[in-house]
Amino acid sequence: MKKIFKTVTGFLAIALVFTSCNNGESKSKSALSSNAAEKVYVAPGEHDEFYAFVSGGFSGQLAVYGLPSGRLFKVIPVFSQDPEKAYGYNEETKPMLNTSHGFIPWDDSHHPDISQTAGELDGRWVFINGNNTPRIAKIDLTTFETTEIIEIPNSAGNHSSSFVTENTEYVVAGTRFSVPVPQKDMPIKEYKGNFKGALSFISVDPKDGGMSIKFQLMMPGFNYDLSHPGRGKSHGWFFFTTYNTEEANSLLEVNASQNDKDFIAAINWKKIEEYVNNGGGTKMPTNYAHNVYSDETHTATSTMIKEVLTVNPLDVPGAVYFLPTPKSPHGCDVDPTGEYIVGNGKLSANLTVHSFTKMEEAIKNKKFDGEAYGIPILKFEDVLAGSVVQPGLGPLHTEFDGKGNAYTTFFISSEVVKWKLGTWEVIDRKPTYYSVGHLMIPGGNSRKPFGKYVLAMNKITKDRYLPTGPEVTQSAQLYDITGDKMELLLDFPTIGEPHYAAGCPASLIEGNSKKLYKLEDNKHPYAATSDAATKVTRNGNEVHIQMAMIRSHFTPDNIEGVKVGDKVFFHVTNLEQDYDVPHGIAMLGANTSELLIMPGQTETFVWEPKEVGVWPFYCTDFCSALHQEMQGYVRVSPASSTIPLSWTLGEDF
Amino acid sequence: MKTNFNYLLSVLLVVLFFNCKNNKEQDQVGPTNGTVETATEKKEGQAFIKDDASAPNVLQIAIGSKDHTTLVTAVQAANLENALVNAGPLMVFAPTNDAFAALPAGTVENLLKPESKDALANILLYHVTPGNYSKDFLKKFKKLGQANGKNVNIEVKGDDVFVGGAKIIASVPAGNGIVHVVDKVILPEN
Numbered sequence: 001m002k003k004i005f006k007t008v009t010g011f012l013a014i015a016l017v018f019t020s021c022n023n024g025e026s027k028s029k030s031a032l033s034s035n036a037a038e039k040v041y042v043a044p045g046e047h048d049e050f051y052a053f054v055s056g057g058f059s060g061q062l063a064v065y066g067l068p069s070g071r072l073f074k075v076i077p078v079f080s081q082d083p084e085k086a087y088g089y090n091e092e093t094k095p096m097l098n099t100s101h102g103f104i105p106w107d108d109s110h111h112p113d114i115s116q117t118a119g120e121l122d123g124r125w126v127f128i129n130g131n132n133t134p135r136i137a138k139i140d141l142t143t144f145e146t147t148e149i150i151e152i153p154n155s156a157g158n159h160s161s162s163f164v165t166e167n168t169e170y171v172v173a174g175t176r177f178s179v180p181v182p183q184k185d186m187p188i189k190e191y192k193g194n195f196k197g198a199l200s201f202i203s204v205d206p207k208d209g210g211m212s213i214k215f216q217l218m219m220p221g222f223n224y225d226l227s228h229p230g231r232g233k234s235h236g237w238f239f240f241t242t243y244n245t246e247e248a249n250s251l252l253e254v255n256a257s258q259n260d261k262d263f264i265a266a267i268n269w270k271k272i273e274e275y276v277n278n279g280g281g282t283k284m285p286t287n288y289a290h291n292v293y294s295d296e297t298h299t300a301t302s303t304m305i306k307e308v309l310t311v312n313p314l315d316v317p318g319a320v321y322f323l324p325t326p327k328s329p330h331g332c333d334v335d336p337t338g339e340y341i342v343g344n345g346k347l348s349a350n351l352t353v354h355s356f357t358k359m360e361e362a363i364k365n366k367k368f369d370g371e372a373y374g375i376p377i378l379k380f381e382d383v384l385a386g387s388v389v390q391p392g393l394g395p396l397h398t399e400f401d402g403k404g405n406a407y408t409t410f411f412i413s414s415e416v417v418k419w420k421l422g423t424w425e426v427i428d429r430k431p432t433y434y435s436v437g438h439l440m441i442p443g444g445n446s447r448k449p450f451g452k453y454v455l456a457m458n459k460i461t462k463d464r465y466l467p468t469g470p471e472v473t474q475s476a477q478l479y480d481i482t483g484d485k486m487e488l489l490l491d492f493p494t495i496g497e498p499h500y501a502a503g504c505p506a507s508l509i510e511g512n513s514k515k516l517y518k519l520e521d522n523k524h525p526y527a528a529t530s531d532a533a534t535k536v537t538r539n540g541n542e543v544h545i546q547m548a549m550i551r552s553h554f555t556p557d558n559i560e561g562v563k564v565g566d567k568v569f570f571h572v573t574n575l576e577q578d579y580d581v582p583h584g585i586a587m588l589g590a591n592t593s594e595l596l597i598m599p600g601q602t603e604t605f606v607w608e609p610k611e612v613g614v615w616p617f618y619c620t621d622f623c624s625a626l627h628q629e630m631q632g633y634v635r636v637s638p639a640s641s642t643i644p645l646s647w648t649l650g651e652d653f
Numbered sequence: 654m655k656t657n658f659n660y661l662l663s664v665l666l667v668v669l670f671f672n673c674k675n676n677k678e679q680d681q682v683g684p685t686n687g688t689v690e691t692a693t694e695k696k697e698g699q700a701f702i703k704d705d706a707s708a709p710n711v712l713q714i715a716i717g718s719k720d721h722t723t724l725v726t727a728v729q730a731a732n733l734e735n736a737l738v739n740a741g742p743l744m745v746f747a748p749t750n751d752a753f754a755a756l757p758a759g760t761v762e763n764l765l766k767p768e769s770k771d772a773l774a775n776i777l778l779y780h781v782t783p784g785n786y787s788k789d790f791l792k793k794f795k796k797l798g799q800a801n802g803k804n805v806n807i808e809v810k811g812d813d814v815f816v817g818g819a820k821i822i823a824s825v826p827a828g829n830g831i832v833h834v835v836d837k838v839i840l841p842e843n
Binding site for chain 1: 697704706707708710739740741742783784785790793828829830
């Protein structure tokens with residue numbers, strides 16, 4: 001009885017809270033009384049304030065979300081085939097996934113970074129790295145399509161990538177694994193002193209974003225973990241965290257944690273650029289793929305490049321220094337002023353912050369603490385700006401709000417900690433659910449962050465969502481950071497592993513978003529840009545069907561004269577010139593995906609019919625009121641058949 | 654005993670909750686209605702999306718033509734703007750101003766009255782086919798199924814194509830179909 005009364009009293013108390021209707025001014029911090037829902041609610045038909053480009057990790061793709069709603073708009077295929085969009089399945093995009101190892105339809109996409117002008121986001125392109133088969137991709141933010149992929153030679157585990165300099169002069173790709181350069185057959189245990197760590201500086205054409213490897217800096221055989229550019233006063237420098245300065249080749253979890261301090265490598269890329277422009281560096285034979293997609297031919301080409309320019313850091317005095325940083329630092333983050341370089345030491349109790357001004361001073365005074373493979377090591381105390389003392393366990397990454405605050409994730413203690421630059425005091429901490437990796441503030445790694453939200457990306461969710469068997473979703477969490485204290489607003493599920501993200505005000509991108517491709521600009525060699533241009537031709541056992549599609553029919557839609565053993569190319573052009581009217585096409589028995597063709601675009605799939613019969617094809621995208629009528633047949637005759645090729649539309653009224 | 658308490662508690666909670674909700678709803682009556690009215694006046698839907706990149710749709714073509722001001726007025730009176738910008742495909746047989754003027758005196762004025770909205774819509778939809786065919790391709794047809802649910806006959810005389818007795822005098826491809834300009838208003842049988 002007593003227990004029952006207690007329960008009732010408890011319920012009544014809750015009921016009172018509920019029925020207070022939140023009319024009065026709420027001072028309580030409980031979720032019930034907060035207006036979190038209101039802050040993330042984007043009414044039907046309204047637009048989000050920010051784009052968030054969230055990497056898919058082991059999915060190999062890049063997902064586009066809106067913030068604050070967390071609504072998913074598009075998954076952009078980058079390094080992995082995507083049957084939904086035919087990326088990597090149609091003949092036009094297969095070359096995008098070509099590498100020196102052949103066609104590789106998957107990768108591990110990690111760190112998106114948006115292009116910048118004068119240190120601020122310009123919303124033109126997103127770059128993202130493929131870890132496993134080292135590659136950097138560029139996504140055009142007018143079409144939201146992957147338009148270029150460049151392979152990185154001499155690299156392995158392309159992790160300290162793909163971060164851009166202040167004017168997108170370079171996108172940088174650093175190797176995680178050091179490897180023999182050039183690759184050769186040798187005992188693994190002879191790693192130490194023999195392997196190299198390549199840091200690649202890929203120049204970006206300011207007009208069209210075209211990428212080419214300007215030079216590779218051949219560093220000692222450490223692991224290069226993450227990197228960020230200097231900005232403002234430190235523009236011209238790039239900073240890379242290292243671990244495994246022990247150069248262990250086995251059981252790294254123990255053997256790479258022996259040194260008290262590893263390094264942040266400070267690279268004066270302007271100095272090296274000048275050296276290279278004056279003819280410095282050594283050309284080395286190599287082999288890597290450079291794949292470019294054209295919006296005019298709607299086709300990608302893959303070119304194998306056979307040479308790369310390498311630079312030995314010892315040949316450019318004053319270009320490379322090591323900043324001692326405790327213990328296996330992971331994230332390497334530079335504040336908006338360019339003064340502070342944060343080393344997030346995974347195994348350190350404290351966060352280490354270096355000062356760019358002090359670094360310059362120490363370099364000027366030549367105050368070195370020895371060298372590693374000939375590269376000067378600066379004294380820890382000489383470059384240290386300060387430490388954030390015991391802020392949490394397992395620091396990984398830091399971003400900035402542009403108001404003098406930094407936000408660091410802690411994997412082991414599952415939290416985001418807000419602290420103040422300069423005083424190094426901890427201001428607030430909020431739990432994440434669970435085990436957060438990266439975090440992202442739109443523009444949080446530029447001169448001008450938009451410090452309204454921070455997005456935490458979690459590796460583990462366990463009980464946070466409805467379970468879906470052993471594999472449960474990974475997740476992002478949105479916090480309001482406009483106040484002194486952070487406020488958790490929203491959880492939302494993500495594709496693959498939400499490894500890292502880049503955010504940008506929608507206003508910088510949405511106005512440039514392309515609506516369609518102009519038919520008159522279509523330079524695809526097999527385009528049929530009008531019904532009159534449609535035809536079917538035979539060249540040996542290759543049959544090329546140049547087909548057009550418009551609501552709600554294919555031209556032609558009856559084709560005869562195809563034979564078993566033929567290789568049939570469907571080159572299909574979408575004749576629509578109307579926004580948001582893609583068409584699809586799929587053929588029964590074709591060993592590939594559907595095509596999804598945007599207005600004005602031409603795409604191709606190959607079908608090798610193996611059985612005689614009359615086989616149907618149809619439109620796969622619900623295009624119009626008569627979508628279900630949008631279909632056709634191909635007659636397949638025996639290999640010995642003499643039936644001529646014919647193609648028609650609407651012959652039998 | 655326990656059950657009774659729980660029951661009582663549930664009722665209490667429900668009552669409290671509803672009190673609160675009702676108050677809120679009453680508070681919101683005014684502004685909510687206001688919003689709805691504004692939205693109607695604002696004219697929402699696909700017809701009112703700003704889009705400079707797409708080829709003009711059939712409605713935009715009609716609006717842009719000085720020979721079709723009567724048709725446009727009629728489409729607006731029948732509230733058919735959004736239907737004409739739909740993904741379609743839509744083939745619109747667009748009578749010219751002269752074609753409307755040739756109707757018996759008073760016909761157009763009567764059709765534009767609010768009480769004639771359904772009759773007007775029926776006539777206008779009789780000018781729309783879900784499809785997209787060139788004048789040449791139309792020569793293959795004997796009849797077309799129109800958007801008001803009725804069929805219309807096609808006749809070919811020499812190089813001319815007549816739809817329900819109206820001659821196609823020009824054709825303009827549109828983003829969501831095609832506009833065939835015709836010299837008569839096509840009237841359904843009833």
